Amino acid sequence: MLELSMSLDEDLGIDSIKRVEILSTLQEKMPEAPAIKPDDLSSLHTLQQIVDFLDANLAPTATTSAPTPQAAPTSNEAVCLSGVSEVLLEVIAEKTGYPTEMLELSMSLDEDLGIDSIKRVEILSSLQEKMPEAPPIKPDDLSSLQTLQQIVDFLEKNGPFVTAPSQQLIDADSVMALHSSVESQDIPFDFELDRHILATTPLDESSQSPLTLPHGQTLIIADDGTNLPEQLAQSLSSHQLNAIVLGPHDELPDAETVCGLILTLPDSADTQQVIDAFTLMQQLGPALKQAVAQHGTALLACITRLDGQLGLGGRAVAAPITASLAGMIKTASHEWPQVTCRVIDIDESVTADRLANQLLQTGPLEVGITADNTVQTQLIAESLDNKLSEKLPLKDEDTVIVTGGARGVTAEVATAIARIYKCRLLLVGRSPIPESEPSWLRPVSREADIKKAIIANATTRLMPRDVQVRYEKVIANRQIVETLGRIEQAGGKATYASADVRNAKMIEEILDAARTRGPVAGIVHGAGVLADRHIEDKTTEQFDMVFGTKVEGFANLMRAADRDELKVIINFSSSTGRFGRKGQIDYAAANDTLNKLAQQQKSLRPNCRVLSINWGPWDGGMVNADLKKLFAAEGIQVIPLTDGANYLAREIDTPVQGPVEIVILGKGSDLSLNMQDVTNTEKPTAPKTPSLPLAFDRVVSLTQLPVLTDHVMNGKAVLPAALMIEYLGHAAIAENPGMSMIGMTDFSVFKGIILNAQDDLTLHVHAAIADHMDGDIETAVAEIRSGENGKTLHARATVLLGQASNAPDASDLPRPQMPYPIANDKIYTTPGLLFHGQQLHAIAGVDACDDMGIIGRLNSAPSPSQWINKPSRTTWLTDPLLVDGVFQLMILWTQHQFEQPSLPTKIDRYEQYVDRMPSSGVTCICRITKQTAHQVTCNVELLDNFGSLLAQITGYHCVVDASLRDAFLDNQLGQKVQA
Incomplete structure (x- = not known):
């Protein structure tokens, strides 16, 4: 990701x-x-x-x-x-x-x-x-x-790093001699995936709630060159709104008056007009969010002209390009969740009044209306077996064009198609066609050996950058050769062509060349690029690149294959097109357009199997075991490469009248997190992996936690990491009744919890059911999240549960000896040294500070009721003032050593050997184990008055930065600081 x-x-x-x-x-x-x-x-x-x-x-x-x-x-x-x-x-x-x-x-x-x-x-x-x-x-x-x-x-x-190489048609037979042969692989034809069919279901309009926009405010309707925008403006004006039609060259109205935007497109719009619609939405985004802040509501909608049933009505799709607007609106619903977002699809029978009435409802997000019917989308779970028909649709003389290159997912898919159908595969990518390797290069395979060979055989002196470029060209060469070889071993015939799918002339030439070898029978359009940015930051150049590669590339392929009797057309769409995704407004627009272009092709080519597969994430090189667990916690399972490729090869053999838009995710994915209504037509074959159970919600504000007034940086209140540790511990014992917290491992702060004076934030604190670790210790992962569906992760740890064990002896390692140069009564009054207010004065005194570390005496925390309004517990699990005191001592140490403040980021392990920490304070010894210019790690012991070990931290990590000085100095709550 x-x-x-x-x-x-x-x-x-x-x-x-x-x-x-x-x-x-x-x-x-x-x-x-x-x-x-x-x-x-x-x-x-x-x-x-x-x-x-x-x-x-x-x-x-x-x-x-x-x-x-x-x-x-x-x-x-x-x-x-x-x-x-x-x-x-x-x-x-x-x-x-x-x-x-x-x-x-x-x-x-x-x-x-x-x-x-x-x-x-x-x-x-x-x-x-x-x-x-x-x-x-x-x-x-x-x-x-x-x-x-x-x-x-x-x-x-500023360094010796390099970029990749540059970019015609070559058969596998011509390249097999370029490298060693590819071994044949016996891969079973099987797959386990979640397959959902996009369909519609009737919507009871009486169940919708009205959307009340502020009277007299301006509602902008983009002009599409038809009479509809003017008629719609008149209808909306009857609802006491100042509805206006905005032409492409008209000036924008005063932003302070805007309460809504309705996007439209001409039926035959081109890429530039789609970009213009995006630009208008981008320009008015701040006004819409301001309207929400002032009036509590704003509308962002689009009108698509597919068939009044979101392109799923079984008849010809009128204007598939308008679906680009739907992808944009669905993405905006993620990035601007406070704005009411609507996608309304209409047919020619819909009147302006009927459209206006539907626009002024709060949901669902996607609705299709005709003169007398209203529908919404649904996803129907429908499995697919691995049994092929006796008469396969593709023959060995058929050629299938596959865009997206000869590496990665499309290469895997092409190999699976070859394995089942034994046909010709022509792979189109932007990488240059493979070149013959010189004899001195063929025997070497390790990177270091390849580079040595390049240097040894160069006719001129090469800089490291030049060597890297040549090395990467060798690797690209070999990967393409390997893919072509795998296709041949699988029983197909492979060809590679170098071309940009946006270049219509190149695509025409490639298909012309392909026809000389046999009929062009299939198109698999897998080409695509990403340029993720928020709506506000997306450039038109980025939008054009992402949208054009998908949409113009497909148009070029269909134009070039216009006279071919295609048996199969497959678009590599994305779940981003179905659901929208933050940062991918161009990708969502492109893929939703591909979905509806595929629907259009189905009506134009009734004897062709047309598919638009909305893929979820594939199991690639960057998705490791930990990421899979993280995806699983969010309800998302990745698609194994072999399973995904086998599935697509099988889907080609389904009836031509089968569904076009299909969502494919890894087995056990939870679609409910994507805000879609899902109807299951079968019992799940495997239990779904749940996210961590919600233990409780906590509202964080200065009213609920008065102690925050004494924990202020940059004029804003910051929830102490020590209280995060308490919350994580509370969650673990709440989900595991009867157990006690005895420690914690892998505590990390991912995003601070920062508030202005009047802010409040609801935290969602989750914890897992405990797993057995070893001995009498059990563990439970816990997290603090906020936002819709808990999308913002603030902190995570693994809580240790059990009975407090006997404490080991305190360490006999050398201790810091040198006196600390600042008097104890000056620690909290020296500007910029610490930022903590009276309630968080944890340090009673510093006894020693030198290169080895720091020793100090720490005060114990008062009862929770003195810090928290109506606390959920009357006692602390740890002692947050003592824990914060450790952090404060380390700030003093980094100030002393580096003249720079520090803040905590991670604790590898915290162990507590008593049920409750003493109320009389403790002695804290911090021993430095590692330091760099911006990070320090230490081990910590907390001792009672007799020198016995009460608790210890192994691996406390803090970040050191001079810019914290100003943040420490600004330790009074501001009145109008932006969040």
Whole structure:
């Protein structure tokens, strides 16, 4: 899910503290990478920018070699561009909790990922550790690095990283001699997936609730060149709205008066007109959100002209291009959830009054209306067996065109088709066609050996960048050859062509060449690109690239195959087109358009099996076991490559009158989280994997937690990590009655909980049923989330449950000895040293502080009722003041050592040996175990007055950053600070 284009802030919600932590981890994993200094952070806004920065400043060494394309770089390997991207995405995922598959290089650090300046430092510091040879990112660099892609670009420009090669028609027979033969594989024809058919069901309009827009406010209707917008404006005006029709060259009305936008398109709209509709929506987005803030409601809708039944009525689809608007509106429903979003499909019988009445209802999101019927979408679970018919639709002389290249998912699909149908496969991709390898290159296969051979046989001196480019060309060559070989081994005939699907002339030439070998009988359109950005940040160039590759590419294929008697047409659509997805408005628009273009082709080619498969995520190289667990917790199962490819080969053999739009997800996925009505026509064959059970909700506000008035940074109240630990512990024992919390492992803060003076936020605290660990200890994963469907992850830990064990002896390791230079009574009064108010004055005194660590005496917390209004418990599970005192002592240590503050990010393990911590305070010893420019790790002991061990922390991690100084100084609640 992670991509280098993703923004740390907007896409990933990575604040400045988490950013420092991520960069510090990168430094560890890439010790040869350059140090990223605090001054570099402001320009690194996306994962790509981080990669680029490291790339640009990475110094080559004589003894290093680049990683293989599928392996993460190790400490003794120089990092190629793909390696930098992988490491950056890995660090972002680790520090924010986002699945890697969600991340894209186009994402903005601020807006898409929510990564503030502190989190940025943390991320860059981790990058520095993992890539010590990468260039340092200076403060002056940070302001220009807004996206992940820019970080990668920055590193590339200043270091020896490289980009990929460039781009006609070659048969497998011609390339098999280019490399060693491909071994035959006996792959069973089987698959286990969740298959849902898109259909409609009647909607009882009396069950809908009216949408009340503010009287006299402006409701904009985009002009589509027909009479409908004017007629609709008149009908809506009768509802006391100022409904106006806006032409393509008209000036926008005053934003403060706007309460709604209704998008339309001409039936024969082109890509530019779709982009114009997106631009209008983008321009008016702030006005719609402002209308919600002022009046409590706003409307964003579109009118599509398919058939009045969302293209599912079984008759010709009138204007499939208008479905692009539906994809946009569905994405807006995720990005702007406060705005009422509607998709209304009509046929020619619908009057303006009937349309107006339906627009002024609150839902469902997608509705189709005719003169006398109203429908909504539903998904019907329908399995498919693996039994093929006796008379297969494709013959061995048939050619199937497959766009999307000769690598990855489309390559797997092409191989499966060859295995079943023994036909010809012509794969079209943007990579250049394979070239014959010289004799000196053929015997070597390891990356290091390939690069040595390239250098040894070069006629001129090569720079590391040149070597990398040539190496990547070799690998691309071999992967294409391997795919063609696999297709031949599977029983098919394989050809590869290099072309851009948006180039109509190239596509025509390729199909002309294909016809000389046999009839063109099938099209599988799998080409696609991504450029994920929030609506506000999406450029028209990005939209054009993503939308055009899918839609114009399909149009070119259909135009070129107009005289061919096609037996099968398959569009690789996406669940993003069906449900919408944050950051993918262009991709949703393109895929929903593909869905309806496929419906149109079904009516034009009644003897052709037409499919538009709305795929969920595939099980690729970036989806590891941990990500699968995370997807499963969110109700999503990935599609195994072999299962997905076998399924599609089987679907080709279903009747031509079968359904067109089909949603395919990994087995056991939960569609309810995608806000769709799902009707199951069969009993599930396997139980669905649930998300963590909800233990309780907690409203966080200054009224509910008065203690927050003494925990303020940057003029905003911040929920202490120590209280997060309490909440996670509460959740675990709530879901596991009779058990006691004795500790915690892997506590991580992914996104801080930050409030303005008047804010409140509902936290959803989840915990699992305990699993047995060893001995008498059981474990339960717990999480703190917020937002719709708990989409924002704030913290996670594994809670240890059982009976408190006997405490080990306190460590006899050397202790810090040097006196602390600041008097105890000045600790909380020295500006910028700490930010904590009176209720959180945890440190009673500092006894010693030096390179080894720090020793201090800590005060115990008062009863929960003094911090929390109507607490759920009368006693603490830990002691949040003592825990926060550990954090405060470490702030003093980093201030003393680095002259920079710090904040907690992670605790590897916390163990408590008493049921309740003493009320008389404790002695705390922090011993430093590791330190870098932006991250410090220590072990902690909490001792009673007799020196006995009460609790200990193994692996406390904090992020260090000079920019925290200003945040510490601004420790009084502001009145109008933006959240």
